[in-house]
Amino acid sequence: MPIFTNDYPAARMVTIAIIGGSGPEGRGLGLRFAIAGHAVVLGSRDAARANEAAGAVAALSPGAAVSGALNADAARAAEWVVLSVPYEGLDDTVRALAPSLDGKMVVSVVAPLAFEGGQPRAVLVPEGSAAELVQGLVPNAQVTSAFHNLSAKELLKPHERLAGDVIVCGDDAQAKADTVGLVNVIQDLRGVDGGPLSNSRIVEELTALLLYVNMRAKSRATIKLLGLD
């Protein structure tokens, strides 16, 4: 299998639910998936917040297929479900949605972080990583993890070019290849097969390091692997 592919069926529109889609990361990913031609449902625990987020994202890309819904309705309606809630709420959120996630593609973007004295640090996850926590809760879903090292602020600027590699981890080879493809529908990003879901811990923890660097340098650094062309 190639290490990264471009064979995601961008020609076929899929419905992508973003759980926690009212937050910046969910809005940013939703915007980019919608620009790529997919139907996006931004989920929230509150219908009004979901609709507000959908309106704001649609305004950034007129004509994009973006709607808002309660998390449960969003997950039920979608083929792909992206989990974009804070780590603290992940367990409860996934348990509540579990019946709707069964058999689906589920992508975790969750980076477990805490702030101490204003500095970010990675939170130790008993299951190994947030993504493995999710897979344990929904064993029949195809869980992958991606997008941890990208800033929502960059995703939310549709007229500026993105840059960088997005490491995708997962235990199901096809699900991982499809997620790499989903990354690649976002212009200028490159999805890279990062190995099994247990490697997600490394990518999740790297977010704390990148945040620290970016806070100090007032920058938007992300990651790019050299020598992969």
Ligand SMILES: NC(=O)c1ccc[n+]([C@@H]2O[C@H](COP(=O)([O-])OP(=O)(O)OC[C@H]3O[C@@H](n4cnc5c(N)ncnc54)[C@H](OP(=O)(O)O)[C@@H]3O)[C@@H](O)[C@H]2O)c1
């Ligand atoms: N922001 C970034 O640049 C960035 C980059 C890479 C990865 N990430 C990861 O992406 C995820 C979302 O990031 P974010 O910055 O968008 O986070 P956020 O704004 O803190 O949260 C996103 C949404 O999750 C919902 N939420 C908050 N607490 C919750 C809880 N306890 N249970 C269930 N839902 C809850 C809220 O939506 P409602 O109140 O409307 O339900 C909120 O708008 C995080 O796990 C983060 O680590 C973020």
